[in-house]
Amino acid sequence: MSNDNFPLSRDELLRAYRTMKTIREFEERVHVEFATGDLPGFVHLYAGEEAAATGIMMHLGPNDHIASTHRGHGHCIAKGVDVKGMFAELYGRATGTCRGKGGSMHIADLDMGMMGANGILGAGAPLVCGAALASKYKKDGGVAVSFVGDGASNAGNFLESLNLAAVWDLPAIFVVENNAYAQSTSRDYAVAVDSYVDRAAGFGLPGVTVDGTDFFAVHEAAGEMIARARKGGGPSLLECSMIRFYGHFEGDAQTYRAAGEVEELRANRDCLTRFAQQVAQAGVLEQADLDSVDREVAALIDEGVAEAQQAPHPSEDQVLTDVYVSY
Amino acid sequence: MSNDNFPLSRDELLRAYRTMKTIREFEERVHVEFATGDLPGFVHLYAGEEAAATGIMMHLGPNDHIASTHRGHGHCIAKGVDVKGMFAELYGRATGTCRGKGGSMHIADLDMGMMGANGILGAGAPLVCGAALASKYKKDGGVAVSFVGDGASNAGNFLESLNLAAVWDLPAIFVVENNAYAQSTSRDYAVAVDSYVDRAAGFGLPGVTVDGTDFFAVHEAAGEMIARARKGGGPSLLECSMIRFYGHFEGDAQTYRAAGEVEELRANRDCLTRFAQQVAQAGVLEQADLDSVDREVAALIDEGVAEAQQAPHPSEDQVLTDVYVSY
Amino acid sequence: MAQQTIRQAINQAFHQEMERDSTVILMGEDIIGGTGSPGEEEAWGGAMGIYKGLYRVYGDRLLDTPLSEAAFVGAAIGAATCGMRPVAELMFIDFLGVCFDQIFNQAAKFRYMFGGKAQTPVVIRTMYGAGLSAAAQHSQTLTSMFTHVPGIKVVCPSNPYDAKGLMIEAIRDNDPVIYCEHKKIYDTTGDVPEEMYSIPFGEADIRRDGDDVTIATYGMMVHRALEAADQLAADGIECEVVDLRTLSPLDTDTILESVENTGHLVVVDEAPPRCSVAADVAAQVARDGFRDLKAPVGMVTAPHTPVPFSPELEKHFVPSADKIAACVRDTLDD
Amino acid sequence: MAQQTIRQAINQAFHQEMERDSTVILMGEDIIGGTGSPGEEEAWGGAMGIYKGLYRVYGDRLLDTPLSEAAFVGAAIGAATCGMRPVAELMFIDFLGVCFDQIFNQAAKFRYMFGGKAQTPVVIRTMYGAGLSAAAQHSQTLTSMFTHVPGIKVVCPSNPYDAKGLMIEAIRDNDPVIYCEHKKIYDTTGDVPEEMYSIPFGEADIRRDGDDVTIATYGMMVHRALEAADQLAADGIECEVVDLRTLSPLDTDTILESVENTGHLVVVDEAPPRCSVAADVAAQVARDGFRDLKAPVGMVTAPHTPVPFSPELEKHFVPSADKIAACVRDTLDD
Ligand SMILES: Cc1ncc(C[n+]2csc(CCOP(=O)(O)OP(=O)(O)O)c2C)c(N)n1
Ligand SMILES: Cc1ncc(C[n+]2csc(CCOP(=O)(O)OP(=O)(O)O)c2C)c(N)n1
Numbered sequence A, B: 001m002s003n004d005n006f007p008l009s010r011d012e013l014l015r016a017y018r019t020m021k022t023i024r025e026f027e028e029r030v031h032v033e034f035a036t037g038d039l040p041g042f043v044h045l046y047a048g049e050e051a052a053a054t055g056i057m058m059h060l061g062p063n064d065h066i067a068s069t070h071r072g073h074g075h076c077i078a079k080g081v082d083v084k085g086m087f088a089e090l091y092g093r094a095t096g097t098c099r100g101k102g103g104s105m106h107i108a109d110l111d112m113g114m115m116g117a118n119g120i121l122g123a124g125a126p127l128v129c130g131a132a133l134a135s136k137y138k139k140d141g142g143v144a145v146s147f148v149g150d151g152a153s154n155a156g157n158f159l160e161s162l163n164l165a166a167v168w169d170l171p172a173i174f175v176v177e178n179n180a181y182a183q184s185t186s187r188d189y190a191v192a193v194d195s196y197v198d199r200a201a202g203f204g205l206p207g208v209t210v211d212g213t214d215f216f217a218v219h220e221a222a223g224e225m226i227a228r229a230r231k232g233g234g235p236s237l238l239e240c241s242m243i244r245f246y247g248h249f250e251g252d253a254q255t256y257r258a259a260g261e262v263e264e265l266r267a268n269r270d271c272l273t274r275f276a277q278q279v280a281q282a283g284v285l286e287q288a289d290l291d292s293v294d295r296e297v298a299a300l301i302d303e304g305v306a307e308a309q310q311a312p313h314p315s316e317d318q319v320l321t322d323v324y325v326s327y
Numbered sequence C, D: 001m002a003q004q005t006i007r008q009a010i011n012q013a014f015h016q017e018m019e020r021d022s023t024v025i026l027m028g029e030d031i032i033g034g035t036g037s038p039g040e041e042e043a044w045g046g047a048m049g050i051y052k053g054l055y056r057v058y059g060d061r062l063l064d065t066p067l068s069e070a071a072f073v074g075a076a077i078g079a080a081t082c083g084m085r086p087v088a089e090l091m092f093i094d095f096l097g098v099c100f101d102q103i104f105n106q107a108a109k110f111r112y113m114f115g116g117k118a119q120t121p122v123v124i125r126t127m128y129g130a131g132l133s134a135a136a137q138h139s140q141t142l143t144s145m146f147t148h149v150p151g152i153k154v155v156c157p158s159n160p161y162d163a164k165g166l167m168i169e170a171i172r173d174n175d176p177v178i179y180c181e182h183k184k185i186y187d188t189t190g191d192v193p194e195e196m197y198s199i200p201f202g203e204a205d206i207r208r209d210g211d212d213v214t215i216a217t218y219g220m221m222v223h224r225a226l227e228a229a230d231q232l233a234a235d236g237i238e239c240e241v242v243d244l245r246t247l248s249p250l251d252t253d254t255i256l257e258s259v260e261n262t263g264h265l266v267v268v269d270e271a272p273p274r275c276s277v278a279a280d281v282a283a284q285v286a287r288d289g290f291r292d293l294k295a296p297v298g299m300v301t302a303p304h305t306p307v308p309f310s311p312e313l314e315k316h317f318v319p320s321a322d323k324i325a326a327c328v329r330d331t332l333d334d
């Protein structure tokens, strides 16, 4: 990688790094706070997978939509959802993104084009078809991106959506975040096909596989797909192979993983380390640049948690509101 | 095709012809009787598609299971369901295969390994995974065959089943009966992929496409797949491209088809005509053989309809029975 | 005022709303009917011909779909959260089982889960009911499954006037609406004004006044209840027939007022009894109108069985005017 | 007699039935937990650890599945029609929307549609209920959706003794059974005999005798009802707490007999009210036990809303002992 024809500007690189680092620190902090018992509910961490959300979302603007998964924090942050609102939401507070009524598995921010994390696996894919369809009617140039894990890539609602998007020639991208496990079950067991490129081809879609821990690889592949979709070139599928640093959910002992597996992956395939190496090697960012982002992020996370912990709980009457628009 | 290395014995050929002819005459007669207004409900005819059911079912025995579609008469007859019981069922009589409680869309005969026509498209595929799984546990050498149309090949329950069958390495065959239409909608519009071989490959399954109006082509391709599955070689997918002689259901004006389309197909791609030509050319059956089968079949159909029309309706108390085994 | 069928009334509602609002789009299997096929472009106009003539005017605002209910019902829902007003057709209500998640876990819950920051103005049109020998998987009522779910509205018209007004309201409403049409009454005619009008949700209609007994029901069963009321009137028994029109929200006030006056309630539902709309109405009156009741609540429902195919059996499955009349007499005699 | 948790009681039922009957097989996501993965073979034993230790004994009679509920629930059903006795796990009852067709249109209807010539001895184990801040899509009750459907049986144990006996019965029963476990009470302990025993379906259990009011409920709410009964006993109000145990079939006789004695009924359900099991029981009593009722039926249910995430809100969503007690007092005062 040489400085001259480097694909991203300094500002973009800083933005990318800030996003990845924010996700990482958000998740590391959630991991710590969850262990205290203060955080209610089920929490699934995106730590280790940051390059995928970031590399893709760098190409998206407010007109573009995404639908996320149960493991949604990274997608939210990369799509621009307010981090403090997210912390407050995780704590179930009235100041949360969803006023404490959704929680980790349901953070959404439609104003930012974020259609929601989702507790039902694969359920975001049809919704993304709808967002892409709306963009087609509105001619607003929007694209919509659906995320699923390797596990959810076997769900009927996802599979039907691949076909529908192709039939309607929608500006939709289907991202498979393949982290090798669905809960404790191995991807190699549960997904009958070796390559997601073949699964995509089964629905007439172009498919590409990239190393999801390499921000630049994701960024490039996603950029092509999104640009094509924006120009009316139709849907496609992107597989990002990636690494889950923590358990399936907080509390998972992970005895199904090989001894030392996580340590080895953290040591050798950390997308943040890799990014730092890449930009250093290319001489496009200095360590000082990264350090200053790190400080910013650390401050934001500290504030976010502190404010969330102080924030009021929703009042009892909130149980009954927001069921219908009309009453 | 030469007589010597002809793939089927004379008895088998007669059986194949009898099956195809029975299906054809059954459907032609249902078409006529439906027009009188005497036949209740929705009826979907298999006329024109006989070679597929027959070519496949020739390989199956009583230990083998099938799950059919809304267009199920042909599958039933080829799997050995009693034709008279079927007529009585279509008339809703107490002597019907399902005592008049199921009707055309729900004829089943578990004793014959026929798990039912189905009003829900794609719903037979998971059931067939279950039948194949049961055979695996019972080690009875059974295979199970799921039928879907081109339309239903886009249904989530079908797509999930392809993956599940591959993951569990089931003795299951998925037959796509591609008759170019789902109701009025063209296969070319609704199925995003050009070849079902690619769709199969998307789930790690071997797939083959054959001309479903050519009994011998179907018979050969299905034979290989079924033999492989029986030997533990796992699932596969067979696409039969075929012809629907009548409307989607009885009553469909079919104005979505090209002018003259059906006439041309009936003239040039009738699987029964083709079979007769093939066996004549190979000198393996005489016209007299076919004529005598025709007479047998005609008699059976006449009797079947006459008996059904005379058969008693179920008694009122039958509304309440058969809901549970235990009460 | 022109006489129209329910089929025509719904078609007119679509014409008028699509003309008025360009965000209204329609999708479903064969609703154009013939996409990609070599013959006539708008060959079907829907399995029941509801959409006939719309494609000619509104072109690509109608979409035929693959046989993928989860995907296209979900797409309608997704598009609704992005500013469109889609009407998706679930051809038979019986097919809810392949796409229910999108309806009850997604559309129904977005607004709540997202803290009031979403609206999902989607309409899902669907066909329910027995009477055509369509057998167990194409004849169900299933209205209670939707009514149970907070966040969705459930509409069930019994006549052309209501069908048009409720469809226009459904399209304009900002919440997800399930619009259920009984397959036996598409050709029922009635007066339908040419102009646009809408009927608010949650307002039952008293289809017949009476002081002796309240019959609460909806959809096709309204006709059976009115027949029963005619029979009973001959014997001097005056039934008040309440057409619920929307099952969620439910106009409990009208039901309770009527029972206050009559002292007797018979609920009628084509669904099997357990956890049905009939049970729901009965329970609400047993809780909120108990002191007005002079006799046990009467319930006329289908039996706790699937729908049989045989027309002879189906006749006994579907509540008849005779059964309703008998239940009314029992209630009054009790 | 050994003290066991519900988790252990179900596990023991599986051990004993798998040992007794080689056609019993178990399937679901991560029920072995770790298939194909490099680490421990039986790492999870199900999301709630219910299956722990079974794989070691029964090997390939347990199957991890891909994330494809329609396919594997359907496969369990298909296998059941072919002579197996599969128990499939639907991890959360909330997921019914992606596989409901296989349950309510296939399994439930086979016997009827096929003229009595099929049997489908499948058990679908699933987890329901709020209380863990699992939010709107992982906390529902949804028991009414299954109870509405003719052809399936619905079981809902409240304690370890019942959990074991009802699971053994469910496996042996020749009809499709939905077995619903409340996620908050897996660690509730109670006496569970080591030997095999089964509890017939359709027999409610009177968990506490009382002459003043009948409280009918099921599952986790039985515990809340018993708490309420304790509170009320301090004021001399004696509640009869009826644990329904199975929702379909329902033991209406026991409910009606109890109401005959008490003259008052309060139904309690963690689900929202519309078309709920609570409404169903209330309606049946309003029809068949009306003359015994001295006051309006009381209903304590969740509100007509999705389940909120915030623990503070969730606390108000789930019916509490206080609310039940208040409703009992209102009923007695009415
Ligand atoms: C329809 C549905 N089935 C099952 C689950 C339970 N579940 C939650 S996460 C998960 C595994 C998901 O694996 P994958 O899609 O690979 O995503 P990952 O957790 O690895 O990011 C399962 C089975 C669910 N939430 N929804
Ligand atoms: C889940 C479901 N969706 C829709 C339908 C309505 N429907 C019945 S047949 C049919 C078209 C089927 O086309 P195809 O699968 O190609 O079979 P064919 O009729 O051509 O044999 C449709 C949409 C249904 N019965 N089930």
Ligand SMILES: [Mg+2]
Pocket (backbone or CB within 6 Å): A149, A150, A151, A177, A178, A179, A180, A181, A182, A183
């Ligand atoms: Mg994964």
Ligand SMILES: [Mg+2]
Pocket (backbone or CB within 6 Å): B149, B150, B151, B177, B178, B179, B180, B181, B182, B183
């Ligand atoms: Mg077809």
